[in-house]
Amino acid sequence: MKRIAVYPGTFDPVTNGHVDLVERSLRLFDEVIVAIAANPKKEPLFALQERIDMFRKAIGKRGNVMIEGFDCLLVDYMKEKKAVGLIRGLRAVSDFEYEMQMALMNRRLDEDIETVFLMPSEEYSFITSTIVKEAASYGGDVSSLVPRIVVQKLRKKFGSRQHC
Amino acid sequence: MKRIAVYPGTFDPVTNGHVDLVERSLRLFDEVIVAIAANPKKEPLFALQERIDMFRKAIGKRGNVMIEGFDCLLVDYMKEKKAVGLIRGLRAVSDFEYEMQMALMNRRLDEDIETVFLMPSEEYSFITSTIVKEAASYGGDVSSLVPRIVVQKLRKKFGSRQHC
Amino acid sequence: MKRIAVYPGTFDPVTNGHVDLVERSLRLFDEVIVAIAANPKKEPLFALQERIDMFRKAIGKRGNVMIEGFDCLLVDYMKEKKAVGLIRGLRAVSDFEYEMQMALMNRRLDEDIETVFLMPSEEYSFITSTIVKEAASYGGDVSSLVPRIVVQKLRKKFGSRQHC
């Protein structure tokens, strides 16, 4: 039986930490589906399709990784995909509390779903999409934190470095 | 001397965890006043009157529980009610930090007020109004997490389950 | 009906933070019983009787505070005393996690018991018996942190300040 995992998120935009987590998930599962939440309420910087495209470029062509958008209840989505594992990255304590709440909620909504917490490489331990956008908005160099395609897209959005 | 406690919150909407906390408070105090903050800045999903009505239906008619709205400084409200205890639920660490700040602030504003932290039943330990609304907005079944009246109200707001 | 609370601990030795918590508990309960755990496994610095005596001297004669030792299951002790509230002080996050575990365990052992978390005055927020003993062991001046009787007892134990 093929074991499938879903790795959900807003990925606005994808970071090296997210890519690292996909690689780690592939050691444990036969297939990983990156499920990008439409999340219009959060007013993402990048449109859903852009976020999908960036993640695809970052990962490259792979037989066992699928990247797509979704806009429904996560547990329904997973059932449809016949996924058994819900992948989440763990970085920090505040993360952890919220993640635990979400995991217990999802278990209540569907008890067949098992949330699997993985730890990104420590060099990516502090990277969040938010902090990347904040640095990039002032022209900070984030090329060691996000895939090349994201560096380009951020530069287009925010322009070049602002002088103090 | 009758000991009165105030249990303040936005309660947007009331959950089973909130109801559980009222029950627990009644073991310790002679009367509990649920004080629902108007909180227009937070843009609540439900209007103040709706939130009051839902909490009242959830609790039922009881001689020692009062439910009302308020829109002033909490410590002033408590003084007017001659309350000695300020009830707060403790769930998680991030909670705890914020709660401690609020409790110290309230003590500074009126040192006669004692914040009393109680722990909800562990089966409600992960429920927040926010997480309930998020699940319900996609049609998730939250009937084990909130009173029946809230299930109905949420369904009206968000409609039926969305397909993936 | 008289509401009784039990405030359990090792109190090795009592600090100003503990005394502060007794005062706060008296606003909420008709009677507070300070229950000092024998705790021989922890190898306390002071014998049980000494710990009882120090707490009594620190509190002084009061009609609504009782101080005694105990060496049995806390929930059994509370049932015998007809206590409804179990008082615990909350200082820090690590505290909080352990306290929450204990509270859920005690609830499982006897669901009639309600743990009530109170916050000590912020000027005592960092004081623990352990940190006091550590400072005192090198002759540090802890007279602003513990009752006078404790200062004397600690000085007897550890002698005068050591030179560097």
Add this chain to the structure above:
Amino acid sequence: MKRIAVYPGTFDPVTNGHVDLVERSLRLFDEVIVAIAANPKKEPLFALQERIDMFRKAIGKRGNVMIEGFDCLLVDYMKEKKAVGLIRGLRAVSDFEYEMQMALMNRRLDEDIETVFLMPSEEYSFITSTIVKEAASYGGDVSSLVPRIVVQKLRKKFGSRQHC
């Protein structure tokens, strides 16, 4: 390819939370090896062989679960077993910090090993072997927290309930 996970611990003694975690792991892996650390430095209450026996009785005969002792570097043990996943339960924040340190250390010692954090059922969220032993040492009823065999063993160790 068969995916094997190792679930290491002292298990002194096994609790319902540990058993729950084995069940959850079996959803994700083809085989789970419970690896019980000899850990003589920690002075466990039960001998290694007793801890192995109790876990075996608790789990029952199963083709995809193996239970054995080990007394070497965990990453060496896992390599020998050809395991890809290292299972750890996540309960609370203090846990989390320590677990993250251990996981990063193990990754440094062998980068092929992936630590997988799973969440026990919330009804076991507060149970630790330590808290169980503490309650049992005073005769507290822990039969809803540990397997039947452990209840019996603890009773033998600690005798019947002590009066206050």
Add this chain to the structure above:
Amino acid sequence: MKRIAVYPGTFDPVTNGHVDLVERSLRLFDEVIVAIAANPKKEPLFALQERIDMFRKAIGKRGNVMIEGFDCLLVDYMKEKKAVGLIRGLRAVSDFEYEMQMALMNRRLDEDIETVFLMPSEEYSFITSTIVKEAASYGGDVSSLVPRIVVQKLRKKFGSRQHC
């Protein structure tokens, strides 16, 4: 060589805790530059110039403290000022996580910058600009928490105490 530190923030408005931190920084550095972020996205209550003026009045005329606004990448600003230390106050755990992320991010953007965490006096440990504004918006007395000039400015913004 003169050692310069930058203490960045939104300071909307300055509190006694911020002033306390400037004093502490002056023990360690030869000059402290308070760098007030324009931060238009956060929609501050006070305009940048007002925030600068309030901080200046709060600190008074001092040769080794400079207060100014900035609207660029913090690490660029610091390089221009030839600053070696980036001062941040540490209050609570949630703080700590975010602060650590920011500090690691800034180190990545410029590895010559060292973030220095200092602890405000415990009497200010719970004060944040946010909590002060919330209390003041209902007319709460915050005169023990913020400089006199801020009390006046808040009163102008929010008017007198609202009745319950």
Add this chain to the structure above:
Amino acid sequence: MKRIAVYPGTFDPVTNGHVDLVERSLRLFDEVIVAIAANPKKEPLFALQERIDMFRKAIGKRGNVMIEGFDCLLVDYMKEKKAVGLIRGLRAVSDFEYEMQMALMNRRLDEDIETVFLMPSEEYSFITSTIVKEAASYGGDVSSLVPRIVVQKLRKKFGSRQHC
């Protein structure tokens, strides 16, 4: 005026994280004194003199770093050395709580002392002396985590790798 900092600890043994912190401190202070606590109660693995020698070898000869043992109240030691800053590394949340308690205690004992928290490089963020000793006791390769001299000393203590 020369600014002196003290970096106290048990350093049993020194790790790369400790060395990193000394380097960072030297950017901020004119002189750093590494003060190694005798700490006989903790039963260190290495004798005080060994710990001093290992730290000296790890740092090498430097005019602005001094390494010595101490066995008295830290604040007294610092006063004698005319030190203004007390350096502490911050790694994780549990750390943070304890560190904050110690810092407030030291401030109470001598209000002229300012505790300065620095963050080690993220690649050392999980290393503690304890975790290093645990890995080394089973023959784990810790050569990327501690100075070369410590690798040698640990090997002498614990012998070669144990087979599973």
